[in-house]
Amino acid sequence: MTSPLKVGVFxxxxxxxxxxxxxxxxxNLRRFAARDGGTLLRLNTxxxxxxxxxxxxxxxARKAYAYQQMVRDFGWKITVKYVKRYTDDEGNVTTKAxxxxxxxxxxMLQAENLDLVLLVTGDGDFLQLVNALQNRGCRVxxxxxxxxxxxxxxxxxxxxxxxxxxxxxxxxxxxxxAWGELGSCVRGICSRxxxxxxxxxxxxxxxxxxxxxxxxxxxxxSPFESVFCHANEVADEVSTEDLMNRETxxxxxxxxxxxxxxxxxxxxVRLVYNPGRAGTATAPPARxxxxx
Numbered sequence: 001m002t003s004p005l006k007v008g009v010f011x012x013x014x015x016x017x018x019x020x021x022x023x024x025x026x027x028n029l030r031r032f033a034a035r036d037g038g039t040l041l042r043l044n045t046x047x048x049x050x051x052x053x054x055x056x057x058x059x060x061a062r063k064a065y066a067y068q069q070m071v072r073d074f075g076w077k078i079t080v081k082y083v084k085r086y087t088d089d090e091g092n093v094t095t096k097a098x099x100x101x102x103x104x105x106x107x108m109l110q111a112e113n114l115d116l117v118l119l120v121t122g123d124g125d126f127l128q129l130v131n132a133l134q135n136r137g138c139r140v141x142x143x144x145x146x147x148x149x150x151x152x153x154x155x156x157x158x159x160x161x162x163x164x165x166x167x168x169x170x171x172x173x174x175x176x177x178a179w180g181e182l183g184s185c186v187r188g189i190c191s192r193x194x195x196x197x198x199x200x201x202x203x204x205x206x207x208x209x210x211x212x213x214x215x216x217x218x219x220x221x222s223p224f225e226s227v228f229c230h231a232n233e234v235a236d237e238v239s240t241e242d243l244m245n246r247e248t249x250x251x252x253x254x255x256x257x258x259x260x261x262x263x264x265x266x267x268x269v270r271l272v273y274n275p276g277r278a279g280t281a282t283a284p285p286a287r288x289x290x291x292x
Contacts, residue, residue: 005115005139008042009033010103012121014081017048019122020145020273021162021169026074028167032143032160033118036210042110043076046099050083079106104129111138118142119156124149130156145169146273160212163187163249163272164205171251180206180225180254182264187251187272191226193243198231200243202250202266228257229266238271249273 009029016024026045034040047068054061068078081099104126107117111133119126122144130140130152142148142156145163153159162168164187166179178184188204203217206225217226229252234243242248249272257263 005036005038006041006113007033007038007116007118008107008110008114009040009044009118009120010042010107011045011076012099012103012119012123012126013045014048014099015121015123016145016162019147021120023170023172024162025168025170026071026076028165029120029143030074030076032165032168032208035208035212038116040075041113042106044079044103044106045071045076046079046081046103047071048083048099049080052083100125108132108136111136114138116141120144120162122146122148122152124152127152127155146275148275158212161249164189166205166208180204182254182256185251185253187249189246189248190229190243190250191246193240195240195244200229201226202229202252202269203227225264227254227264227266228260229269233265233267233269235268235270238269242271242274245274245276247275 011024011029013024030040030043033043049064049068050060054064068080071078079099079102081102100123103121107119107129111117116139117133118141119130120143127149130142133140134155134157139157140155141158141160142152143160143162143165145161148159166186167177171177171185174185179186186204188202191201191203193200203215203224203226205212205223207223209223211221211223214222215224216222217224233252238248238250250269251272252266252269254264255267257265
């Protein structure tokens with residue numbers, strides 16, 4: 001019997017916050033990290049805090065402290081990075097709360113007891129850290145949302161888009177969203193598109209488990225599911241080029257198929273992110289008349 005992997009997670013929270021991961025759910029990030037029965041030895045996150053602002057803005061301070069306590073309640077160790085302000089010769093003020101050094105040092109020191117390191121960042125400055133961890137025998141995986149370093153993606157052993165992980169980011173306009181159920185809103189990619197026929201198929205991750213490498217939805221062990229999509233259900237801002245780019249992140253509702261028993265179709269398909277252009281989420285889609 002093989003022993004469970006010893007896992008460490010290191011979150012560059014400020015980088016994630018400004019690059020699509022605002023409102024990241026640390027409870028579900030923890031579940032994702034342990035998806036293959038791994039033992040979570042380290043759960044580290046590095047969070048920026050503006051002490052100067054907190055002295056003047058008590059509402060900011062209250063919310064920041066409450067958020068930090070919530071994260072701690074999920075079992076995470078928080079390293080607070082205090083915002084520093086710098087003034088140049090022309091009087092321009094810049095702020096910085098860089099966690100790179102702290103995260104890198106912690107990861108290297110703690111890697112001796114880890115089999116798998118999950119880095120949550122898109123910052124290419126961590127490329128040397130990834131190399132060093134791999135040379136020490138650790139498997140290194142990366143999770144991020146947007147503006148992810150290409151070099152970092154190529155170097156890690158696996159990359160996961162945080163947009164595609166069920167419930168890792170809340171659907172703001174669907175507070176009671178039941179990801180994967182009929183009527184729910186999910187995020188996925190277009191696996192096949194036929195422009196001349198006006199339809200294609202979208203894939204989404206229906207559950208978190210250790211078989212994320214089984215990407216073919218036809219495999220019974222695959223956690224992915226494929227749904228039919230007609231061009232009429234695709235928002236105007238989503239181009240054919242977007243649909244034919246496997247890196248494009250789409251958001252859509254799941255509805256019951258009228259053509260296939262127990263099948264699903266995608267409705268109200270809209271663009272979330274395409275790294276090839278400045279695609280951002282549009283306004284929330286209109287509620288479907290049949291109750292989605």
